[in-house]
Amino acid sequence: MAKFPNLLEINHKFLESGHSQMECDSIHSTTETAKKKTSVFVPSQWNTIITMARHGKSYHVVPLTYADTLDFKDFVQKSENYNVVRR
Numbered sequence: 001m002a003k004f005p006n007l008l009e010i011n012h013k014f015l016e017s018g019h020s021q022m023e024c025d026s027i028h029s030t031t032e033t034a035k036k037k038t039s040v041f042v043p044s045q046w047n048t049i050i051t052m053a054r055h056g057k058s059y060h061v062v063p064l065t066y067a068d069t070l071d072f073k074d075f076v077q078k079s080e081n082y083n084v085v086r087r
Helices: 023-035 045-052 073-078
Strands: none
Touching: 023 045
């Protein structure tokens, strides 16, 4: 509060459990229901489970590849703005 002398009040609101819903909630629920009907042995099987989880209009799954993964190691080492804690 010392840094912000004009700040009179902090109003922190919490959502009540069970009283909010996002689109991703229904996607997760549908996927979990579909997962109960089969076993997953390799990560690539999730693409099929998610695609087939909804009847009628299936979900569009974009599989990630190795090239989609970013390595920030060089960025962090070269940046003066970041401190990396090494163990």
